[in-house]
Amino acid sequence: MKISKTDKPALILIDIQKAFDNIPYWGGQRNNPNAEENAGELLKLWRKNKLPIFHVKHCSSNPESLLNENKIGNQFKDMVQPIEGEPIIKKKVNSAFIGTDLQEQLDHAKITSVVIVGLTTDQCVSTTTRMAGNLGFETFIVRDATATFNKKGVDGQNYSAELIHETALASLNGEFATVVTTDFLQQNI
Template sequence: MKIDHKTTLLLIDLQKGFEDIEYWGGGRNNPEAELNASKVLKAWRDKGLPLYHIQHCSTTKGSPLEHNNTGNEFIDLVKPMKDEPVIQKNVNSAFIGTDLKKQLEEKGVTKLVIVGLTTDHCISTTTRMAGNFGFETYLIEDAVATFDKIGVNGEKYPAQLIHDTALASLHEEFAMVIQSSDLMKLL
C-alpha cells in the first residue's frame, strides 16, 4: 500500500456518547481504540494527508449521540481542527445521506483508511460500502471497538467476539484489516 494524497483517513463516530458503556451494552473491547486512532490522526496530520471526521447525529430519542446532546461532541483526543472537514450522518454508513462519495471522487481519492466506532455497525457498514464503491480500503483493527450485544434469544455476546467476527467478515472481502503499527510503517 502506498500512502499519498489519494489516500484519505476516515475517523468515524469518535464521540463522547460512546463513553456511556452501559447504554451500549455493558461491556466493551479494545479500550485503546481511541488512543490508537489519535496516534494515526497525528501521523496523518504531520504528513498533511486528507481526512474526514464522521459524526453520527442520532435521530433516536434519548440516544447519547442525539444532535443537541453533549455526547454528540467529538472526543478530545481526535477533535477536528477548524480546517478539517466534518461529515454528519444519521445512519450507519458515512456514505448514505451525505456527499462523502462525491467529495472523495472529486479529490481523486482511491484509498481509504478507517478508524472509529463501532466495529459491527458504522465501521462495518461504511467499510462494506467503501469496498463496493471500489475504494482500496484499510481497516485499522486496534483503532476500532464495539460493545457487548444481546442475541435474538437473549444470549449475551461479548464485545471481543462481536469485534472479531465483524472483522473476519470484512477482511480480504471489503478491506484489508491491519494493525496501526503496520500503517505507521507505511507513513
C-alpha cells in the same frame, strides 16, 4: 494490498464521540480500550504527512439518543478533535456514505484508498467499510483503532465485545477491506 503515503489514502474517523464513553448504555462491556488513542495517533500521522482526513459524526434524529446533536454525547472525543480545514461529515444512519457528500468529496479529491477507524466495529464502521469496498475504494480497516460493545443474541445469549469485534473484522477482511493495525500504518505511511 499495500499502502503508502504516495497513495494519498484518506483517514476516515467514524463516530469517535463522547456518547460511547457510557458503556452501560451500549451493552455493559467493550473491547479495545485504547482504540480512540490509536485513532488519535493515526490522526497525528495523517496531519504530519498532510494526507486527507474526514471526521464522521453520528447525529441521531432521536431526541433521547446520546448521539443527538443537542446532547453532549454528540461531541467528538478530545483526542480526535477536528481542526480547521478538516471536513466533518454528519450522518443519521450507519453508513457515512448515505445521505452525505462523503463519496463526492473523495471523488473530487481523486482519493482511491481509505483507512477506516472508529466506533463501533460491527455497526457504523462495518457498514461504511462495506460501502467503501463496494464503491471501489481500496479500503483498510484498523483492528486496534476500532471497538464495539457486547451484544445480546436473538435467543438472549450474551456475545462478548471481543467476539463481536473479531467476527465483524473476519467478515470484512479480504472481501470488503484489508484489516491492518496502527503499528502497520505507522511503519508504512
